Amino acid sequence: MxxxxxxxxxxxxxxxxxxxxxxxxxxxxxxxxxxxxxxxxxxxxxxxxxxxxxxxxxxxxxxxxxxxxxxxxxxxxxxxxxxxxxxxxxxxxxxxxxxxxxxxxxxxxxxxxxxxxxxxxxxxxxxxxxxxxxxxxxxxxxxxxxxxxxxxxxxxxxxxxxxxxxxxxxxxxxxxxxxxxxxxxxxxxxxxxxxxxxxxxxxxxxxxxxxxxxxxxxxxxxxxxxxxxxxxxxxxxxxxxxxxxxxxxxxxxxxxxxxxxxxxxxxxxxxxxxxxxxxRMEDVPPSDSRDYHLMRARIRLAGEPTPQQAVKRFNAELNGINDNEDAARYGLALAQIAAGKPDMALDTLQPLLDKEPSKAAFVLARADIDLVRENYSSATRRLQHALDRNPGDHALTMGLANAHFKASNYLAAERLLAKYSRIRKKDPSVWYLLAETHGLAGDIVGVHEARAEYYILNGIFDKALQHLRHGIRMTKNEYQTNAILEQRLKDVIKMQEKAREL
Incomplete structure (x- = not known):
């Protein structure tokens, strides 16, 4: 996804x-x-x-x-x-x-x-x-x-x-x-x-x-x-x-x-x-944020040609010279997950979990191991517990929604994302996953509404209008929903007009 x-x-x-x-x-x-x-x-x-x-x-x-x-x-x-x-x-x-x-x-x-x-x-x-x-x-x-x-x-x-x-x-x-x-x-x-x-x-x-x-x-x-x-x-x-x-x-x-x-x-x-x-500024003690190095590990993994090559690279770093040992271990665990080796990944990740069992990056990696093993209930429980401790956390929210999606818990994913889309209105990834979830949950009107918002955020107004018109036709007997979609249609038309006027 x-x-x-x-x-x-x-x-x-x-x-x-x-x-x-x-x-x-x-x-x-x-x-x-x-x-x-x-x-x-x-x-x-x-x-x-x-x-x-x-x-x-x-x-x-x-x-x-x-x-x-x-x-x-x-x-x-x-x-x-x-x-x-x-x-x-x-x-x-x-x-x-x-x-x-x-x-x-x-x-x-x-x-x-x-x-x-x-x-x-x-x-x-x-x-x-x-x-x-x-x-x-x-x-x-x-x-x-x-x-x-x-x-x-x-x-x-x-x-x-x-x-x-x-x-x-x-x-x-x-x-x-x-x-x-x-x-x-x-x-x-x-x-x-x-x-x-x-x-x-x-x-x-x-x-x-x-x-x-x-x-x-x-x-x-x-x-x-x-x-x-x-x-x-x-x-x-x-x-x-x-x-x-x-x-x-x-x-x-x-x-x-x-x-x-x-x-x-x-x-x-x-x-x-x-x-x-x-x-001329006051002296600030040098610091080296581990979180920064964890993000670097994620980016470096994405840049490797294959997960197997990433495993070799991070393994060499973990056993040799590295900028941050925890980041090298984290990168190796992520690479092993991507390579379809969840047991090895858990062995690699466990020392990090032992030190910080509630850290979002490590919890998400542990949940990914569950997902690779197709242990969906464990993944969703783990992520829900973490989100309860950190309400509103973006990464945990999207991780939980994605876990529900992979577990075919479409209604649970739909409820979570529908609420979150009202908070994070300008995030295309939220609207994209919500549209996918609506479709599999059987809410076709919701698909059109979420797809429209996704296309609006990506400046593809013709597609947005197309989805809104489909939604309007399907809600002729639902006054409130129809009125909302009609108003959004007018909003998008105005956006198009403003774009031409700029």
Whole structure:
């Protein structure tokens, strides 16, 4: 079930990527030429001089309009890229972003987080409170504070209103700029970074020089705010300089630098400035979050060609050199589960369970062992007990729903997800699993309603309207349900109209 909703979205977008992007931009009322501008495919260690993607809330448009733009951007982005459906990973990133946002100067601290399944090192912020993180960032950042330094930097762009300043310098260019960001980030997350930079450059060519000059000041401000945010949140501010050093090394040893560097110039002077700023902060004892390494293990497992190869890799780490022994053990257990070896997985996982029997990551892994053994009642009991102790936990909720689904307890899964969908309204994975569950529970109207919400969140309005109309036809004699679906139909039509007006 983990990647099924991404597959469904992609089935609705079978056209070539450039064609899909042009179609999407027409919905925004603009056109975009892709791949028409030559691009630089190598970088020097002195400075990578390319346009800025990190940005902020806009002062040229109203905050409400900005939110609408951001949500529309997010829907279109989701429709074109493979996003992670790993609930534990999503929860970790959301918690990290929220924790940092609380200590940032952002006025509106509510952030929508999208995790992109892509091994490139990248993170981005988009006007309207959107934060994107590539899974590759976990592989590049050696510890949680380094990871957090990148997030804090992007929050710095948002809080300092760099996007608003960009619009002031490029009057009336709101939509082309957002569309350029969409094109660049979609291509960076699918076809690769070089194509993404071509798309961005094509869109912003007219204002390229001013953006480059502006970018240096933006980066300095985002560095300052990001480092201050790190320190205020109790994290090590030295991590920012450490991360910059790793980025600079990447420009020296790789043909292409990480995606993040293509839009965030790094120089020796910038590294020195970051170190100087951090030295002025109060000393924070170095820490190395185990949770971060557990998430890295999950991502590394997903990146291995086969579960068997993952078993070999984690086994070698557990018995040799590793960043975190618990994470190596956890990764090995997950790999053994994926390889269909539940008994070996339990032997591997047991020491972790003995130390922390109630930790969500370990409980979920133990439940997965039950599921592989087809001991469904044990899995659901275990997860229900954990959820009772941690009500509202996203990963445990989705884990329990999935266990009920696999156990053919469709009514139990349906009740759980129907309630949860009212809390987590903007999560496509919740609506996707709810639609599947409704279908197997025999609630066909519920299928259409949940499918419609799923397609709305992915910016596929035609499909959403199709499902809503089916639901309306089936509920002619059910006044309340029919009225709700009729109203939702009107809402989606308005969304389409706004998309064309943007």
């Amino acid at each position: 983990t990647d099924s909703h991404n597959t469904l979205t992609r089935r609705c977008n079978k056209a070539p990527l450039t064609q899909r992007l042009r179609t999407g931009f027409k919905a925004l009322g603009i056109g975009l030429l892709l791949g028409t501008i030559p691009i630089v495919t190598t970088a020097t260690s002195e400075e990578i001089r390319l346009p800025e993607l990190g940005d902020s809330t806009s002062g040229v448009v109203s905050r409400q309009r900005e939110k609408e733009l951001g949500q529309m951007w997010l829907r279109m982005f989701r429709s074109q890229v493979k996003t992670s459906s790993d609930a534990l990973l999503q929860q970790y990133v959301e918690k990290t972003v929220k924790g940092l946002a609380e200590y940032s100067p952002l006025e509106d601290k509510s952030i929508d987080v999208v995790v992109v399944s892509n091994e490139t090192m990248n993170a981005f912020a988009v006007p309207g409170g959107i934060m994107g993180v590539h899974t590759g960032l976990f592989l590049f950042a050696e510890n949680e504070d380094q990871f957090a330094s990148v997030i804090a930097h992007e929050l710095g762009h948002l809080s300092q209103r760099h996007y608003a300043r960009s619009l002031e310098a490029q009057r009336n260019s709101t939509i082309p700029t957002l569309a350029g960001m969409l094109g660049a980030l979609v291509l960076a997350a699918t076809a690769g970074g070089e194509a993404g930079i071509a798309a961005m450059t094509a869109t912003q060519a007219a204002a390229l020089d001013s953006q480059l000059r502006f970018s240096r000041k933006n980066e300095q401000e985002a560095d300052r705010v990001g480092i201050e945010t790190l320190a205020k949140s109790g994290r090590n501010p030295d991590a920012a300089g450490e991360m910059f050093e790793q980025m600079l090394k990447a420009t020296r040893y790789y043909r292409r630098p990480p995606e993040f560097l293509l839009t965030h110039p790094v120089t020796e002077k910038r590294i020195a400035d970051a170190k100087l700023r951090s030295q």
